[in-house]
Amino acid sequence: xxxxxxxxxxxxxxxxxxxxxxxxxxxxxxxxxxxxxxxxxxxxxxxxxxxxxxxxxxxxxxxxxxxxxxxxxxxxxxxxxxxxxxxxxxxxxxxxxxxxxxxxxxxxxxxxxxxxxxxxxxxxxxxxxxxxxxxxxxxxxxxxxxxxxxxxxxxxxxxxxxxxxxxxxxxxxxxxxxxxxxxxxxxxxxxxxxxxxxxxxxxxxxxxxxxxxxxxxxxxxxxxxxxxxxxxxxxxxxxxxxxxxxxxxxxxxxxxxxxxxxxxxxxxxxxxxxxxxxxxxxxxxxxxxxxxxxxxxxxxxxxxxxxxxxxxxxxxxxxxxxxxxxxx
Numbered sequence: 001x002x003x004x005x006x007x008x009x010x011x012x013x014x015x016x017x018x019x020x021x022x023x024x025x026x027x028x029x030x031x032x033x034x035x036x037x038x039x040x041x042x043x044x045x046x047x048x049x050x051x052x053x054x055x056x057x058x059x060x061x062x063x064x065x066x067x068x069x070x071x072x073x074x075x076x077x078x079x080x081x082x083x084x085x086x087x088x089x090x091x092x093x094x095x096x097x098x099x100x101x102x103x104x105x106x107x108x109x110x111x112x113x114x115x116x117x118x119x120x121x122x123x124x125x126x127x128x129x130x131x132x133x134x135x136x137x138x139x140x141x142x143x144x145x146x147x148x149x150x151x152x153x154x155x156x157x158x159x160x161x162x163x164x165x166x167x168x169x170x171x172x173x174x175x176x177x178x179x180x181x182x183x184x185x186x187x188x189x190x191x192x193x194x195x196x197x198x199x200x201x202x203x204x205x206x207x208x209x210x211x212x213x214x215x216x217x218x219x220x221x222x223x224x225x226x227x228x229x230x231x232x233x234x235x236x237x238x239x240x241x242x243x244x245x246x247x248x249x250x251x252x253x254x255x256x257x258x259x260x261x262x263x264x265x266x267x268x269x270x271x272x273x274x275x276x277x278x279x280x281x282x283x284x285x286x287x288x289x290x291x292x293x294x295x296x297x298x299x300x301x302x303x304x305x306x307x308x309x310x311x312x313x314x315x316x317x318x319x320x321x322x323x324x325x326x327x328x
Contacts, residue, residue: 018114020141022230022267028279029271035280036222038168039114039143043225047091047118049218056214058206062095064314065162065194068307069096072316073103079305079318080190083107085152087185088160089142091115091122096162098129100192108134108152112142143173145180157189164196164314167251167285171295174285178299182321189321191301196314198286201245203313208243208252208284216241219254222281232266242278250291254282292317300324 011019021040028036042050054062082105088097091113101109109126113119116139123137136149148157159181166174181191208215219241226232239256246253255278262273273279287295289306292315296303301319308315 017229025226025230025266026269029266029269033280034271034273034278038282039141040225041218041222041282042113042115042118043221043229044115044117046218046221046225047115049214049221052214053210053218056210056212058210060203060207060311060313061164061194061196064309064311065164065316066095066099067309068314068316069099069103069162072307073099075305075307076100076103076192076318077105080104080158080192083156084158084190085110085148085155086158086160087148087152088112089181090161090163090165091119097126097160100160101126101130101133104158106133106158107155108136110136110138110148110152112138112140112146114139114141142184143177143180145183148184157185159185159189159191159193161191162194162316164194164284166193166295167196167287168283169285170249170283174295175298178296178301182300185321187321187323190304191319191321192316193296193319194314194316195287195292196284197308197312198250198288199313204252204286205243205245208254209241213241215243215254219256219281223256223279226266230267232264234264234266235260235262238262239279249283249285250287251283251285253280254284255280287315289315297322 013019024037028034053059084106085108086106087110089112091111111119111123119137119139123135127135136151140146220236220239223234223236223239227234238258238260240259242255242257244253257278258273258275261275264271293303296319300322302322303317303319305318306315
């Protein structure tokens, strides 16, 4: 069953513009290296394009993670146990989330997402597949602490964060997010998180620059959204998608590169770009087992178990919220 309402925790102005979106875009475009946080990809069109990306032959991440979720359900059930409220950070996909819900007999499902229409459609789809499961969608920016519905307050929690979305964040932001997740879920909660592994660079670059151009459309849709929601006039035809590997940061970077000198406005503020300059739109950090442990521990989560797909391209990790300590 679906809750008869979804909570809305996104602040908007009188015109319906997300205040945090406008603030992030204006601040990012004013920087010497223009940059916009990747979470703003996911308006309704961006969310649909990302679902298309997950079906591409070059995009191994979804197939690898799905393989793990299909193969390890019995182990999840043993380690997680029944009766938890599953809190998914980001609307559940039609494939991954049902695999987890089927395996562990949850008491409730709480999807959190900033794209309200996509969130509600996803929640309704999951509710139809699990008619006895209470579903409580919450429209919120999960990068900050979220107040969960009262209906799940007393339930033990399992956070679910698939897709290696944690890799979109630089280390300090990833640690901040893990800490806010811990605060949202509470001491004793568990977290099941997907994290992509370092591998051949050609495989990585292809996953973020597919031959069909779907990832390029996904990247450019960010500029489309800025023009539509923030009164921008960014010349879309003069921006080129580019995926780069950074050895220093162990990450793929996505950029929108200016093919000409550009001048444009957003929310009444003027900006310029020289030919060859870029707007940095996404990071996708890749991990080793050691860096996975370090990141989780820094965020207050104790790793309990780890699973890889057969090709060892991707990892799913179960962790538990640690009790705060005043000393080693």
